[in-house]
Amino acid sequence: MIMMLTVVGSANMDMVVNAPRQPKIGESIHGSGFFISPGGKGANQAVACAKMGAETYFMGKVGGDVFGDKLKQNLTDLHVLTEYVRTGGSTGVALITVVDGDNYIVCDAGGNMELTADEILADKNQLLKSDAVLLQFEIPMDVNEKIIDVCRGKTLIFLNPAPAAAINKQMLNGLDFFTPNETEAPYYTGITINNLPDAYKSLDALRSMGVRYPLITLGENGAAYFNGQINTHTEAFKVAAVDTTAAGDTFSGALACMVADGRTMDDAVKFASAAAAISVTRPGAQNAIPTYAEVMDFIKNR
Numbered sequence: 001m002i003m004m005l006t007v008v009g010s011a012n013m014d015m016v017v018n019a020p021r022q023p024k025i026g027e028s029i030h031g032s033g034f035f036i037s038p039g040g041k042g043a044n045q046a047v048a049c050a051k052m053g054a055e056t057y058f059m060g061k062v063g064g065d066v067f068g069d070k071l072k073q074n075l076t077d078l079h080v081l082t083e084y085v086r087t088g089g090s091t092g093v094a095l096i097t098v099v100d101g102d103n104y105i106v107c108d109a110g111g112n113m114e115l116t117a118d119e120i121l122a123d124k125n126q127l128l129k130s131d132a133v134l135l136q137f138e139i140p141m142d143v144n145e146k147i148i149d150v151c152r153g154k155t156l157i158f159l160n161p162a163p164a165a166a167i168n169k170q171m172l173n174g175l176d177f178f179t180p181n182e183t184e185a186p187y188y189t190g191i192t193i194n195n196l197p198d199a200y201k202s203l204d205a206l207r208s209m210g211v212r213y214p215l216i217t218l219g220e221n222g223a224a225y226f227n228g229q230i231n232t233h234t235e236a237f238k239v240a241a242v243d244t245t246a247a248g249d250t251f252s253g254a255l256a257c258m259v260a261d262g263r264t265m266d267d268a269v270k271f272a273s274a275a276a277a278i279s280v281t282r283p284g285a286q287n288a289i290p291t292y293a294e295v296m297d298f299i300k301n302r
Contacts, residue, residue, distance in 0.1 A: 003260045003284060005049045006130040007253075008059040008120060008147060009042015010090040010112040010138030011075075013067040014245070014285055019097050022104060031097070036073040039094055039285035040112070041136040041162060041249055047286040048253025048275070049134070050079045052295075054260070057130070059084040059120055060139070063091035068111070070163075078286065084123050089114045092138075096156040101241035101280070107138070115139050117146040124150050131260040132156040134252065137165045139287065145171050146251050156260060160252045161188065173210030177259070179252060181217045199224035200231040213265065223273060227265040234269050237277035246288040251276040254295065274299050 017031040037126045046058040058080050062068035068091040072082050085138035089111035097104045120143055127133050133151050135144050135158065144159070148171050151157050158177040161167070164187040172178060172188075189205040191198055199216050203226050204236075206214035215225035222236040254275035258268035275295045290298070 002054045002055070003131045003257065004129065005019060005132050005134065005256060005260060006057045006059060006127055007042050007046040007049065007134040008127075008139065008143070009045065009134070009136045010040035010092055010109070011038070011043035011058070011060050011062050011071045011139075012038075012040035012094045012107060012110075012112070013071060013230065014039035014096055016098060016243075016245070016284065019099050021099055022097065033148065033283075035284065037284040037287060038071050039245070040071075040092060041138050041160065042134075042283050043075060043080075044246055044249035045134050045160070045253040045256075046075065046080045047078050048250045048289050049257055051291045052257040052275075053290050054257050055081070057081045057084055057126060059123065059126075061086045061088050061115040061119075063087065063089055063111050065091055067091035067093070074286065079287045084126065086115070086119055087111070096245060098243050098245070098279070098283075101244060103243065103245045104239070105245075109138065112139055115143055117143045121146060121150065126162040127151055128154055128156055132256045134158045134160070134256055136160045136252075139165055141165060141167065156256075158256045158259075160248065160251065162248060164185055164188075169209055172206070175211050175256070176212040177213045177215065178206055179215045179217065179255070181248060182219065182221075185216045193218075196224060196233055199233075203231050215255075215269070217248065222274040223251075223269055225265065225269055227269075228278070232266070234266075234273055237274055237298075239277045239281050241280040241285045242290065246279040246282075246285045247276045249285070250289050253289075271295060271299070274302075
């Protein structure tokens with residue numbers, strides 16, 4: 001698998017603790033299993049791409065502090081190229097509470113939100129020579145808008161609109177892949193998703209806005225997507241979830257790699273679903289993301 005992908009997005013240091021439940025206002029409860037782990041949607045997706053075998057570049061901004069140094073070193077150790085990572089502000093952090101395998105997250109974006117469009121577009125040649133560019137919403141919106149303007153029609157663009165945010169919907173016109181989850185999709189379509197027909201209506205709405213291949217992840221109910229011919233659905237692989245922190249980013253990175261590698265949309269979604277399923281059986285973010293070989297073995301043995 002030889003391809004070049006560039007991810008523009010966030011890098012955070014995740015501080016994770018398990019808890020029996022979410023505390024009430026003003027209440028302290030006992031947790032367990034605290035650990036610190038590199039995260040951030042952009043960095044997670046970059047690691048997923050690298051673990052799938054892609055030559056992967058990450059563009060973002062971290063602080064000139066211990067956390068920033070650790071994040072860059074961890075990316076390097078995981079074979080993500082960091083020559084386009086800039087330094088400024090403080091490193092972003094995410095406070096994550098895990099309850100029965102589900103996560104509750106509070107972020108301080110730090111330097112992630114100090115990234116500028118001029119900084120990224122100074123390296124636009126890297127974007128344009130990539131087989132795919134991956135974006136999310138943990139960096140300033142104008143940075144995403146400018147990247148899409150530069151790359152639209154020239155290289156594949158994968159936009160994972162998380163966390164949900166107000167956008168100029170014109171940015172969706174001509175977008176290759178738009179991949180919200182079931183709670184994010186209504187923010188852009190106005191359609192609440194209660195069942196599969198609702199998801200299909202949402203896909204149609206996104207296509208009417210100009211998205212070529214909309215896809216909506218549905219958690220344990222799989223994913224609904226347009227495969228180029230019809231709206232269709234894939235079931236989720238059934239596993240015992242330990243921590244869902246990395247699921248969406250693992251799915252996004254794996255999907256982009258498979259599409260860039262020339263797989264059909266149906267095969268790419270199945271592969272991405274398997275990768276995400278493996279990730280939720282492990283604690284943490286980047287350390288939970290499986291390799292290409294692990295995903296292939298998982299599919300073979302199901």
